[in-house]
Amino acid sequence: MPPQTLPARPGKWLWTCRAGFEPHLYEELAWAGADPRLLGEALVESEGRQGLAPAFARQGFRVLASLRQGALEPLATAVGEAVAALPPAAPLVLQAFTPDTPQGNALTAEAEALREAVRARLPASRLLAEEERAREAGALLVSLCMAPGITVVGAVPAREALSLAAGGRRRMRRAGESPSRAAMKLEEALDALPFEPGRGEVCVDLGAAPGGWTQRLVARGAKVIAVDPARLMPELASHPRVQHVRESAFAFAPDEPVDWLFCDMAWRPLEVAQLLAKWGRRGWASHLVANIKLPMKDKNPILLRVRHTLTEDGGWKGLTVRQLYHDRDEVTVMAHRR
Ligand SMILES: C[S@@+](CC[C@H](N)C(=O)[O-])C[C@H]1O[C@@H](n2cnc3c(N)ncnc32)[C@H](O)[C@@H]1O
Known part of the structure; x- marks a missing residue:
């Protein structure tokens, strides 16, 4: 495991997985010839491949930029510029997540603040109002992945995404009447x-x-x-x-x-x-x-x-x-x- 999260390279794919499952995700990507690189806990980078859907990935997207962590406002401006360069035709769904690790989860509030600051910089007309309709609307999921030291910005068409939840972290409230987890x-x-x-x-x-x-x-x-x-x-x-x-x-x-x-x-x-x-x-x-x-x-x-x-x-x-x-x-x- 690298001592610090490595920056993902623009044009590559970033995948996130359950913590501890990086070796399995890495192996899957290597077997698919996608040249993986372990970036940090719960984060693996690879080449993009048509139809690549690794079992051990919760979410994957094409990397637009990796930005060093810094003050919120300049970071939000840099992220906003990367997002503004996306093709204008598709509506956007802006999502923020952290790697699902103790260190990553400690950044949850900061990641959410960044999402709000980026959202404020984008014209409201570019953002899809009903996010649950992302697939039907042909939207792009824009992910802000805030990891220790690095924020990665990337995008994937909702129809090709492994999950519609930010970072594939599909949290659900346990239904009251449900007999088991x-x-x-x-x-x-x-x-x-x-x-x-x-x-x-x-x-x-x-x-x-x-x-x-x-x-x-x-x-x-x-x-x-x-x-x-x-x-x-x-x-x-x-x-x-x-x-x-x-x-x-x-x-x-x-x-x-x-x-x-x-x-x-x-x-x-x-x-x-x-x-x-x-x-x-x-x-x-x-x-x-x-x-x-x-x-x-x-x-x-x-x-x-x-x-x-x-x-x-x-x-x-x-x-x-x-x-x-x-x-x-x-x-x-x-x-x-x-
Ligand atoms: C993880 S639990 C299933 C939980 C269930 N899906 C739920 O939502 O409550 C696994 C179940 O597999 C059952 N099981 C194991 N071997 C089985 C077999 N040969 N035939 C049928 N059930 C089996 C066990 O009795 C156990 O109840």
Whole structure:
């Protein structure tokens, strides 16, 4: 790890990740031939590549400028000049974040002050009012990444961004009625999809207990077949749209194909991937959202095999693999059959 955060070079890409996962992100980028360079905690730079979407990156953008930390007003002016040089056609969404580390998080208030000072320097007509519509509006996400000693300014089209949240740090307030923290992982995964399970659709939830995911699916009006030998929350076990199958997911087969397959089983990744591939091959579900546990040191070789199993053996298409903000030693995979 460099003793001080290194400046990112204009024209390169800056990626941010969960702290401690820099080696995995670096390795992924090296395997993709993108010539990575570790800049500091939670920050890796690389060459840009069409369609590059590393699993261990929370957010990535093309670097416009790296500026040494200094007084707020001159820094805001320099950032404002870099932002003003962006193509005028696209509306802008201005975001500030810090690396997700104790040192980075100590800069949160300063980063927010910088964002406000830069915002004040830009004509209001350039900024998108409804930020949640960034993709539909063809907006550019402008990121101000404030790290110890350096602020990096960069941009990425919202449609190509790994996340719409600043630095991919998709914070969510825990829903009051939610039975488990895992529910937030599902909410974040569904956020990334263009559509989600709706009223009357049938979902199978493998490894469902105690029921965080099942609860979020039921709340959307879906019917859920919850497969887990362990107990579900009592209100879910007796819910009219929940069927609890108390057996191993490896023994379970649906009576007929379902709309969605969800899986958050605490089990070995390659065996889970083979199970999900079986569902794909047999056409048992149209959409897949699964959390794959990666407790081992060497994560990328396992991920490569998981990807291969899902696509080559399982026929799952449009596969995305992402370590979401709420994922710890795990990644979330999403795919569909057609
Ligand atoms: C991380 S928890 C799932 C949390 C759940 N998604 C929620 O939101 O509440 C993992 C679950 O996987 C289940 N599990 C492990 N092996 C399984 C198997 N072979 N078949 C079904 N469930 C399994 C465990 O019983 C445990 O309840």
